[in-house]
Amino acid sequence: MFSVQDAEAKILSLTYPLDPERDRQWMSLDEAEGRILAAEVQSALDFPYWDNSAMDGYAVRTTDLTTCSAESPVALEIAMEIPAGYHPPQGIAPGQAARIFTGAMMPPGADAVVIQERTQREGDRVFILERPEPQAWVRAKGDYYRAGAPLLYCGTRLNAPEIAILATAQCTPVAVYRRPAVSLLSTGNELVTPEQTLQSGQIVDSNQPAIAALVRQSGAIAQRLGIIPDERDALKAAILGAIATSDVVISTGGVSVGDYDYVEEILVELGGTLHIQSVAVKPGKPLTVATFPNPDPNNPRSILYFGLPGNPVSALVSFWRFVRPALKKLSGQSRSWGPTFIRAISRLDLKADGKRETYLWGQLVLRSDGTYEFDLAGGSHSSGNLINLANTNGLAVLSCDRPRVEAGEWVLVMQVS
Structure with a gap:
């Protein structure tokens, strides 16, 4: 035994x-949810695709603002407005700024964004109330991912986050098992x-x-x-x-x-x-x-x-x-094959005969402090009684070395959902 x-x-x-070759299929992203990648994925795009603003505010040249403060603000000419999805027609010159919105492309010449809460606008001028550091509130091109590098590895399960990554990198269709x-x-x-x-x-x-x-x-x-x-x-x-x-x-x-x-x-x-x-x-x-x-x-x-x-x-x-x-x-999943075990506090006394490793079914409950409790299913724990399996999401594990767990003690619980 x-x-x-x-x-x-x-x-x-x-x-x-x-086999990643023999058992490969090509799927659109809409079809690929829950599937396992059969090949490493790379993208031809950097991400972010270009320098862009992380906040609503003003794109500026930090060399224009070396002495500015709330007590001594610097006035800049607003040269343009750049909404998201718009390609700036030109850069900004010394003494200029560009009104910019979150996700919008940085104009040439600008190397920082001053968030709008740190500015005051008067007509076609903006007063900068805080000296920014270079690259402040700027998401630089390729900062998150460089084109040609591994994006997702073979054996990755494609759930919503991975689908989002593949979509933004325009990697479609994808090879899955x-x-x-x-x-x-x-x-x-x-x-x-x-x-x-x-x-x-x-x-x-x-x-x-x-x-x-x-x-x-x-x-x-x-x-x-x-x-x-x-x-x-x-x-x-x-x-x-x-x-x-x-x-x-x-x-x-x-x-x-x-x-x-x-x-x-x-x-x-x-x-x-x-x-x-x-x-x-x-x-x-x-x-x-x-x-x-x-x-x-x-x-x-x-x-x-x-x-x-x-x-x-x-x-x-x-x-x-x-x-x-x-x-x-x-299925080709690269890791995490075995069950997930969680330590939980048992709400009731648990017992087994100690002759075999025993699994008792019930419910794992997440407490407000981030720990788990295990609530044993009521009624008979006969292997023929499936009625009290309803809502089971965990199996308490009683080893031969520890066949009894008192209420309030820790017990190892295997997640099943």
Whole structure:
């Protein structure tokens, strides 16, 4: 049985990113949100594009103002007005100033801006009440970025700030990794879909819709293959088809020790290599991880297979803890594959049996002082009870060395949203 940390390390060692050449797509900025850059981006533009004013005021020559002060202001002729988006037709001469607005292009000859609060205007003259330093309130051309330098690196996730950077640098379209294809199947004769009429003894399959949502949230494509009965031939055919069309296959159920748990036998029959069969974690002990040779003989990257437990909470915890990091690495994301852990103060007593690393679900709450509290979900913490998972955004981690946490004590919490 693997420890949680060893299982995570093993899974990431088996995961290889998509190829930046073979798996590249070109996207407009409107399409690229949430995608991962497949190549370093450079721009042909400096940023700022040219010297411009950081404030409303007056563009001046500092050599004209070496002796000015509030007690002894210097009067300058207002030679022009420069709004944003306007190219100054000429520079300013000694003894002149230009009325200028935030973002507007500095005129030749000017080397500073005096903010309007430090001036007094009288007709076509302005009295400067404060001596500015050279480059005061000036955003110099190329001060933030020089053309040709790396702008964003391969493996960067494109969220709103990165989209803004690419837009201002006119880097469009951009090369991004394709989304990994993840096939999902649920196993069990007892399962029905949420749309079917529930008969006595049956169970509605909540795993496939939930895991599909998590797959999409992880930036991958969820290919739902439906419910597969506990029949060897049907399950074998479904897994074989999934391997041929996916980067990752995820099944729920059929990985324990029951008479109808065929998954691991079938994986071996199909040429898979089993790497993990159980993890010392609660919930989620029966976790199967296998790899298959890529159907494309020119592609050395293996196909990953995750066999998750059938109990709904176990399936979700297993995905959050082990599958999501693998999908992040597979998608080409350059770093931060693993979960984010936060120290929080527990509002309630927390306890586990100390035999396995235990994850208890609940809510992280940010306090006014910037620290977090963890509020344990009410009701049973059975792996079959998904009802109290509503609004879960954190899992409190109780290690074997520290199976009890008293109310008011610090606890490590894994963020899940």
